[in-house]
Amino acid sequence: MSITTPSQADPDTELVRSLNGRHKETLHRLFEASRDDRERNYNLDAFNTKEWRIVLANEYPDRVREFSQIYERMRDENVRRKPVIEHLAERTDIPPKELEIERLPAIVPLLMEYDLLDRLEEIIIAARFRPSAVTGTYKLDTELDLNSLADRISTFHQSWNQTIDEDETKRAKRVEIEYESEQTVALQYYRESTETKARYFSFRKNDFEERPEKPEIEEFPYRQLKRIRLLIVSRDGESRLVFTKNINGWKQSLRTLFDEVFGVDNLTSQMSRPSSEVAAGVEETASDDVSPDSDPLTEAQSYIDERCEIAKDEVDDLGIPSDDKQTLKTHLDNITISGTEVDGDRSIATRELRIISQSNLAELFASVDIEDGFRDLLRKADSEKLGFVLDVNDVPVECINGEWSRTGPGGLPDDIRRALNVFFDEESYI
Numbered sequence: 001m002s003i004t005t006p007s008q009a010d011p012d013t014e015l016v017r018s019l020n021g022r023h024k025e026t027l028h029r030l031f032e033a034s035r036d037d038r039e040r041n042y043n044l045d046a047f048n049t050k051e052w053r054i055v056l057a058n059e060y061p062d063r064v065r066e067f068s069q070i071y072e073r074m075r076d077e078n079v080r081r082k083p084v085i086e087h088l089a090e091r092t093d094i095p096p097k098e099l100e101i102e103r104l105p106a107i108v109p110l111l112m113e114y115d116l117l118d119r120l121e122e123i124i125i126a127a128r129f130r131p132s133a134v135t136g137t138y139k140l141d142t143e144l145d146l147n148s149l150a151d152r153i154s155t156f157h158q159s160w161n162q163t164i165d166e167d168e169t170k171r172a173k174r175v176e177i178e179y180e181s182e183q184t185v186a187l188q189y190y191r192e193s194t195e196t197k198a199r200y201f202s203f204r205k206n207d208f209e210e211r212p213e214k215p216e217i218e219e220f221p222y223r224q225l226k227r228i229r230l231l232i233v234s235r236d237g238e239s240r241l242v243f244t245k246n247i248n249g250w251k252q253s254l255r256t257l258f259d260e261v262f263g264v265d266n267l268t269s270q271m272s273r274p275s276s277e278v279a280a281g282v283e284e285t286a287s288d289d290v291s292p293d294s295d296p297l298t299e300a301q302s303y304i305d306e307r308c309e310i311a312k313d314e315v316d317d318l319g320i321p322s323d324d325k326q327t328l329k330t331h332l333d334n335i336t337i338s339g340t341e342v343d344g345d346r347s348i349a350t351r352e353l354r355i356i357s358q359s360n361l362a363e364l365f366a367s368v369d370i371e372d373g374f375r376d377l378l379r380k381a382d383s384e385k386l387g388f389v390l391d392v393n394d395v396p397v398e399c400i401n402g403e404w405s406r407t408g409p410g411g412l413p414d415d416i417r418r419a420l421n422v423f424f425d426e427e428s429y430i
Contacts, residue, residue: 003059006047011057018068019053026106027052030067033112034060063112070108070117074124081107082414083127089319090428091126092116100321125179125186126430129231129242133430134412134420135405136243138271144234144262146185150177156260171223175257183235191253192223233429240429241271275402276424278307282388282399286337286378296378297361300337300388308332311422318422324415331392331419336360338391340378341400345385348377356389356396356407392416 019027028044031052047055056064081104088094094114101107111117153175164170171192179186201215229244247254251268258264286300315328339356342348355374357364365371378386387400389407395416396407404424406412412420421428 003042003055006051006054006058009054009058011054012061015057015061015064016053018064019056022049022053022105023103024049024052026103026109027056029106029109030063030112031056031060033109034063066117067105067108067112070111070120071105073120074104074108077124077128079104079124079127080131080414082418083130084123085320085324086130086414086418087123087126087430088116091122094319096319096321099319100323121179122181125231128229129186129244129430130428131411131414131417132244133242134417136245136247137274137429138241138243139274140239140241140264140267140271141237142239142264142270143237144232144239144264146180146183146232146234149180149185149261152261153177156257160256160260173253173256175261178229184231184233186229186231188227188229189250189253189257190225190227193226195221195223197221231430240274242430273403276399276404276426277402278424279399279404280402281307282390283383283386283402286386286388296375297337304335304337304390307423308335311419311425314422315419327415328419328422331416332423334391334393335423336391337388338396339389340374341387341389341398342377342381343385343387345382347382347385348380350381353377357391359391359394392420 022030024044027049028042031042034056081101084104084107085099085101088110089096089099092114094110098110101110111120111123116123156175157173160170161172164172171194173192174190176188176190177185178188197219199217199219202218203209203212203215226249228247228250231240231242233240233242243250247268255267258267264270281303282300285303286296311332312329315325315332318325318328336359338358338360339354341355342350342353344351355364355370361371361374365374384401387398390397390399393416395412397404397412397420398407404420411417
């Protein structure tokens, strides 16, 4: 079947306009995902970018609408390209070569080609929660029951929200199920803040009211809504919980939710951060049973280097494009010890001490004469009070008590996060 040439086509101009800004490669891929296998093949250079927009809008208007809706959904959900590629590499059979995609819009026709649109919710959820997993993952030593969850949430809404007028300390709550499968559920959890008042000019209540020379001021009370998203993966006798933000301001609300819906008493006392044997290994190598003649920094860096070599071999087994593999290996080649933290160590009369170099300790020692004292600190400090900071291409990451996370505010760039997932030998639950 041949297609109408762009000069003779009469497409919906709004559809053509909806494809503005899309690269030629993305448009061609959308065309390939839309056409019937029996139709004539058109290569990338058959048309220029403007002509591809016209051809698509004219020949496949429904496909263009679907493309636009899905891409807008991804953009509204702040979905990033690399977490999507990461998920597709782990959870589908798409060849690595096909995942060599430079822009988020091009992922949509890829999903069309491989009939994965029915898994769109799963993909969006995974892309949203993977970046949060570094600092927002906790484990429960019990397998949560995810059956009939909608009914239990409805019961929670009724029992909680219908009694808020009887208890002034209560705040209205709302729970929404975003995604669910046999072992996984993603929830949005809303709660009210304390009441506050907003001032406004009273004539704004009626747009047709005459504008006064001196408007009257009125107030209205309202309660701002706050939201946290959480992912629950329940299997093999335990559960993993991933939160999209710090839970410090949510602990009481989370205890209420898990008590009422999942039957977990005092959630925050039962959950813990998952530990990493590799992070613990870094700490132990640099601090445990260090002899006066040994160099704890050298031994710890040797441990890191050995683990990096193993991690690079593991990167080769990932189903991701070759360029992405090389990027991860480059990050792994640049993991160095850049500092240390001591918290509440009476054995060395230290309440709190943190020394973190800009990039590596060699530069710090060259600038300030503290090298001997630093090494002495590592030998004498209580290993349970001592943590270490690693530098990964100028991104600081701390290892303490067998856990690891970024030092300071902000998240990790996707490539560095992925490299560290492999380095710390972390299983993906998402």
